[in-house]
Amino acid sequence: MAGALSLAWGVTAHRPALLRQVLRSFSVTAVRNQETGAAVAAASIDSRKSPLILDEKFPDSNSIVVPREAWIETLDTSAASTQVGLIHLHPQVFGANPRLDLIHENVTWQKKFRMVNYAHTKVRSEVRGGGKKPWPQKGLGRARHGSIRSPLWRGGGVTHGPRAYTTHFYMLPFSKRLQGLTATLSAKFAQDDLKIVESLDMPSDEAGYLEQLCENRRWGISVLFVDDSDIMPRNITLASDTLRHMNLMPVYGLNVHSMLKHETLVLTVAAVRRIEERILYHFRRPDLPKENMKRFRM
Amino acid sequence: MACAVKSLLGSLSRVATPLYGAAAAAAAAARTSQAWTPLVTSVRHRYHWQKMKKGPLLKNYGQNDILHNKGLMPHIEHHKRLPIPLYRPKNNWAEKRALFGQNDYIDILGPGNLHPTKTAYSVPAWLRGFKGNEYQMLLRKKKLFGQQMAIYRPSKRREMDKRIVWLYKYLNFKTKDYMWKKA
Numbered sequence: 001m002a003g004a005l006s007l008a009w010g011v012t013a014h015r016p017a018l019l020r021q022v023l024r025s026f027s028v029t030a031v032r033n034q035e036t037g038a039a040v041a042a043a044s045i046d047s048r049k050s051p052l053i054l055d056e057k058f059p060d061s062n063s064i065v066v067p068r069e070a071w072i073e074t075l076d077t078s079a080a081s082t083q084v085g086l087i088h089l090h091p092q093v094f095g096a097n098p099r100l101d102l103i104h105e106n107v108t109w110q111k112k113f114r115m116v117n118y119a120h121t122k123v124r125s126e127v128r129g130g131g132k133k134p135w136p137q138k139g140l141g142r143a144r145h146g147s148i149r150s151p152l153w154r155g156g157g158v159t160h161g162p163r164a165y166t167t168h169f170y171m172l173p174f175s176k177r178l179q180g181l182t183a184t185l186s187a188k189f190a191q192d193d194l195k196i197v198e199s200l201d202m203p204s205d206e207a208g209y210l211e212q213l214c215e216n217r218r219w220g221i222s223v224l225f226v227d228d229s230d231i232m233p234r235n236i237t238l239a240s241d242t243l244r245h246m247n248l249m250p251v252y253g254l255n256v257h258s259m260l261k262h263e264t265l266v267l268t269v270a271a272v273r274r275i276e277e278r279i280l281y282h283f284r285r286p287d288l289p290k291e292n293m294k295r296f297r298m
Numbered sequence: 299m300a301c302a303v304k305s306l307l308g309s310l311s312r313v314a315t316p317l318y319g320a321a322a323a324a325a326a327a328a329r330t331s332q333a334w335t336p337l338v339t340s341v342r343h344r345y346h347w348q349k350m351k352k353g354p355l356l357k358n359y360g361q362n363d364i365l366h367n368k369g370l371m372p373h374i375e376h377h378k379r380l381p382i383p384l385y386r387p388k389n390n391w392a393e394k395r396a397l398f399g400q401n402d403y404i405d406i407l408g409p410g411n412l413h414p415t416k417t418a419y420s421v422p423a424w425l426r427g428f429k430g431n432e433y434q435m436l437l438r439k440k441k442l443f444g445q446q447m448a449i450y451r452p453s454k455r456r457e458m459d460k461r462i463v464w465l466y467k468y469l470n471f472k473t474k475d476y477m478w479k480k481a
Contacts, residue, residue, distance in 0.1 A: 111399075116420075165435055253401050274407075
């Protein structure tokens with residue numbers, strides 16, 4: 001229980017140093033409200049008198065593609081309607097070219113760059129024994145041998161076998177990874193697998209509630225919920241704890257492989273804005289060519 | 299379908315196999331002659347159902363066939379089970395597989411002070427961000443652990459040194475590098 005929960009409650013449980021570093025630079029904007037049933041019911045009735053229209057014009061955008069429009073939904077089924085508002089998505093992030101080749105390269109990179117092959121075979125000098133000449137060179141009529149551990153012998157060493165720690169590390173160019181993210185987000189959006197949600201607040205902490213919700217809305221078999229912060233609301237954490245195919249992730253944990261593994265991707269409004277801000281920052285930075293030329297070395 | 303059956307003279311006469319025409323005459327002649335010649339008899343039926351009614355041809359009579367020729371699996375009572383492993387499907391939604399690849403884009407989507415090599419916790423610390431052949435890997439290992447190995451694993455350290463020396467000679471005097479293609 002602790003192991004699975006800590007993922008959502010805070011990766012801090014496992015990796016304190018990493019998260020402390022990240023949280024220091026992230027600004028925690030909203031204080032989590034009390035998620036009692038009454039409070040949520042009251043909030044949902046009062047605060048949504050008018051729909052949440054976030055129609056940003058994106059004046060800085062130099063893209064000829066128009067901003068993408070998406071519904072803002074809510075995870076509260078007691079609300080009047082599923083849709084709570086409208087949001088405009090930046091075209092460079094969510095309306096990019098869905099490059100399948102880049103997506104494939106990114107997924108392959110993710111699978112390979114952390115792989116270490118521990119297979120190991122002993123060479124003839126490492127196999128126990130085999131220092132003495134088994135029989136004299138001439139006179140016996142037998143084949144000539146110098147050691148019982150030569151590769152010709154049964155139980156002998158392997159000549160060109162796998163050797164110890166073989167790593168397959170490499171880094172994709174920065175722009176390829178950046179465009180891999182935009183391609184996947186655009187593809188997900190184009191295929192109606194991207195859902196925007198105002199927040200991950202839920203009235204109930206039961207797994208059945210979340211399952212029923214996803215079932216009713218045809219939200220795929222597997223769902224990935226992404227929020228700006230890595231400390232998620234209590235109810236959705238408990239609900240998704242036992243459901244292995246519904247996972248929670250912070251924005252910095254988002255990646256191409258996870259987006260493809262989960263059928264539906266659910267982003268909060270805060271997560272959308274954070275993703276846009278981060279990706280556009282990297283697209284616009286003046287030292288991007290320098291970043292691409294970087295050869296990573298330890 | 300006509301079948302040619304080689305049989306000894308004596309046994310054939312006892313078995314009720316129909317002999318036609320020339321075959322019968324040959325059989326009769328063979329019975330009376332002094333020298334023995336093997337008799338080739340073709341077995342033919344007028345209708346297919348007659349052949350089927352006779353059943354399968356008796357072959358290798360008296361041979362004890364020790365091969366497993368019945369059922370799908372070998373007999374377990376006297377012999378070991380074949381090493382076919384039980385199928386155990388992988389749990390594709392186990393935690394490590396469900397969240398595979400998390401934090402791989404932390405240098406893009408995070409604050410920018412972290413690199414994915416720093417978050418690759420499944421890789422041994424000394425191999426994070428490293429790619430090289432065996433020689434380069436051993437040199438790195440010696441640089442990082444050589445002194446400690448000399449104290450706590452002297453035999454292993456000695457073996458590693460031998461391997462490094464051998465690999466240097468092999469790679470530099472017995473193999474070509476990528477420059478040779480351009481030369």
